[in-house]
Amino acid sequence: MYSATELYPNAHVTEAVHEYCIEHSTPLPKAIHQHREKSIDFANKVGMDPDMMINTLQAQFMLFLAKLVGAKKVLEVGSFTGYSALAWAEAIKGQEGAKLVCIDIPGVHTDFAKATLSEAGFFNTLVTFVEGDSVESLQSLPVDKFDIIFLDANKDGYLPAIKLILSRNLLSARGIVIADNALKRGLVAEDTDKNPNSANLDTTSIMSYKHVDAFNKFVRDHEELEQVMLPAFDGLNIIRLKQN
Numbered sequence: 351m352y353s354a355t356e357l358y359p360n361a362h363v364t365e366a367v368h369e370y371c372i373e374h375s376t377p378l379p380k381a382i383h384q385h386r387e388k389s390i391d392f393a394n395k396v397g398m399d400p401d402m403m404i405n406t407l408q409a410q411f412m413l414f415l416a417k418l419v420g421a422k423k424v425l426e427v428g429s430f431t432g433y434s435a436l437a438w439a440e441a442i443k444g445q446e447g448a449k450l451v452c453i454d455i456p457g458v459h460t461d462f463a464k465a466t467l468s469e470a471g472f473f474n475t476l477v478t479f480v481e482g483d484s485v486e487s488l489q490s491l492p493v494d495k496f497d498i499i500f501l502d503a504n505k506d507g508y509l510p511a512i513k514l515i516l517s518r519n520l521l522s523a524r525g526i527v528i529a530d531n532a533l534k535r536g537l538v539a540e541d542t543d544k545n546p547n548s549a550n551l552d553t554t555s556i557m558s559y560k561h562v563d564a565f566n567k568f569v570r571d572h573e574e575l576e577q578v579m580l581p582a583f584d585g586l587n588i589i590r591l592k593q594n
C-alpha cells in the first residue's frame with residue numbers, strides 16, 4: 351500500500367520548490383550567507399566535503415525554531431566550519447545567560463569555525479568549543495540544561511549521546527533534541543536495491559544508517575520521550591521529554 355504522497359513530479363520541480371522556500375522564508379543575515387561561501391571554498395581547499403553543512407533552508411528553519419522555543423542555551427554536537435553554529439548564535443544572542451557549546455574533533459575545520467565565531471564577536475563570550483570525541487565530550491561536559499541539543503556528528507555517537515543526555519539531565523524541561531540525517535537518504539526505511547542509495551551499502555562505518563536506525567528505534571521506544579520524525583532535509587528527528 352502506498353500511503354505517502356509524492357508531492358513533486360521530478361527533480362526540477364523539487365529544486366524549484368526548494369529555491370522558492372528559501373526566497374519566501376526570512377533571509378539569513380548576510381554574514382551567515384558569506385560564511386557559507388567561505389566554508390565551501392575552505393572545505394574544497396582542504397579536501398573536506400562542503401555538503402556536510404546543513405543547507406540554507408535548514409539554517410533558516412533552525413534559526414526560526416530556536417526563536418520559536420525561546421532557546422537560550424544550545425549544545426551542538428558536530429560543528430564542522432561553524433555554519434550551523436552561526437545560525438544558533440544568531441538566534442540566541444542578546445539574551446542574558448545565553449550560551450552555545452560546540453563539540454567537534456580538533457582539526458583545521460574546528461580552527462576555521464573558531465576563527466569565524468571570533469570574527470562575528472561570539473567566540474568565548476556567547477560560544478565555547480569543546481574539542482574532542484562527541485561521546486567522551488558529552489560524558490565530561492559540565493552539567494547544564496540546554497534548550498536545544500543538535501546532533502550532527504558521527505552517527506554511531508547518536509545512541510550513546512541520547513543516553514548521556516538523559517542520564518546526565520542535559521535537556522531543559524521543555525527543551526528539544528534535533529537529530530540530523532535521521533533518515534539517511536531513505537536507507538533507514540528502505541535499504542534494498544529499490545533505493546538507489548543502497549549501492550555500496552555502508553552498514554559498519556561510524557556514519558552508517560544502521561546506527562541512526564538504532565537511535566530512532568531507541569527514541570521511539572523510550573517511555574519518557576516523545577518525538578516527531580520529519581522527512582525534511584535528510585530527515586529530522588525532533589525529540590522532547592514527555593510533559594506531565
Ligand SMILES: C[S@@+](CC[C@H](N)C(=O)[O-])C[C@H]1O[C@@H](n2cnc3c(N)ncnc32)[C@H](O)[C@@H]1O
Pocket residue numbers: 402403404427428429430431432433434435453454455459482483484485502503504507
Ligand atoms: C555533518 S558535519 C557538521 C556540520 C555542521 N553542523 C553544519 O551544518 O555546519 C559533522 C561533523 O562531525 C564531526 N565529527 C565526526 N566524528 C566525530 C566524533 N567522533 N566526535 C566529534 N565530532 C565528530 C566532523 O569533524 C564534522 O565536522
